């Protein structure tokens with residue numbers, strides 16, 4: 346990769362350093378096989394580094410290569426095992442950025458292991474000095490590989506059946522404040538929110554077992570609240586009990602206790618790691634438990650366009666690993682989420698097949714091989730006044746989760762929940778009647794609020810709250826551009 350590192354060469358296996366392109370990691374004539382794992386990386390080479398050589402290096406360093414020729418390659422089927430960069434395109438509108446398409450033979454990957462997949466494609470290569478920045482934009486996972494995973498333990502269809510809730514998004518709330526409530530007070534928040542009309546409440550990402558509230562207390566008070574709210578309303582209710590813990594033994598212990606108490610759902614944070622996620626997914630499958638995933642930590646590496654891993658890749662990995670819910674953005678709320686990019690994430694979760702959709706950031710067709718569908722969760726700075734936008738952007742099969750937007754209601758938590766439930770049902774009714782609910786949204790909400798004081802109060806308090814900031818991660822292609 347250096348400016349002049351290469352000595353004159355007589356053969357591929359002479360000792361020394363040679364270009365990655367010459368080592369077999371670059372082949373524009375290579376036709377990817379249906380069984381290949383495909384990846385597209387956004388590459389920003391250092392100044393003076395040739396884009397094709399940088400792309401070949403990414404293929405090399407994410408598969409078999411090291412920095413120098415090794416004769417031991419000849420003891421392997423190295424032609425087959427070398428990843429091949431088969432295409433390099435400049436990124437539209439960007440300076441010195443390239444999309445490098447790389448194909449990996451299926452034999453390079455252990456079945457049913459996100460750990461193994463990620464250790465190759467995001468293993469060493471992100472620290473490679475000749476690159477200024479590198480981003481894994483998307484992957485195509487061949488159906489032969491997809492079928493080595495069991496996928497979500499429950500899926501959208503079965504979740505709806507277990508909960509007996511159809512034809513509308515589910516409603517949830519994250520208990521606030523995030524930290525500090527005692528078990529008893531925490532349970533009161535859960536009870537009020539569920540009684541007021543929500544389907545779910547949720548532990549926040551950083552609620553585990555701190556000194557102010559031991560996990561067992563939380564589970565006991567929360568399940569008491571769930572049971573009372575169910576008795577009160579005649580509806581099925583749930584609360585995502587966060588079982589994340591410092592080791593797998595404790596995660597299982599907490600999950601077992603949640604099951605003993607009759608919870609329908611448990612929760613984990615993305616930061617517990619891929620092996621732990623696959624393990625608890627297997628446990629959920631055996632125990633008929635819905636598995637909620639909070640993507641805690643993802644923005645450290647998903648948010649910046651030039652470096653890291655796109656969340657669409659994480660969403661694909663999580664559908665394979667087997668979660669039933671995944672936080673996937675709100676578009677209109679407080680956290681990053683360009684509408685077109687978010688649509689791509691939702692499609693990855695919910696469709697049986699994703700056709701290439703560059704305008705949504707989807708670079709490849711993806712067949713999900715019959716894996717169950719993941720319920721996307723919209724959460725973070727949303728409120729009842731946005732109901733028409735939420736339904737428009739996110740559709741019906743999702744959870745809309747209002748933390749502050751329930752618990753911050755001036756008349757209390759139950760009133761906040763009622764405001765959200767009434768706003769949602771009014772919007773679903775308008776949609777089902779064939780009205781243009783997006784355009785008429787504010788009028789539909791205002792009409793519903795005339796018969797619902799909690800909704801009127803919610804609209805009054807939060808009417809001007811929006812989060813209109815420039816997105817850090819929007820697609821590079823507009824619909825008319827084709828790179829097929």
Ligand SMILES: O=C(COP(=O)(O)O)[C@H](O)[C@H](O)COP(=O)(O)O
Nearest residue numbers: 519640672680724725726747748749
């Ligand atoms: O606590 C909240 C939201 O609280 P509130 O509703 O009060 O804003 C969640 O942790 C975020 O939604 C996570 O973000 P994302 O869903 O984007 O992963």
Ligand SMILES: [Mg+2]
Nearest residue numbers: 519523549550
């Ligand atoms: Mg949170």
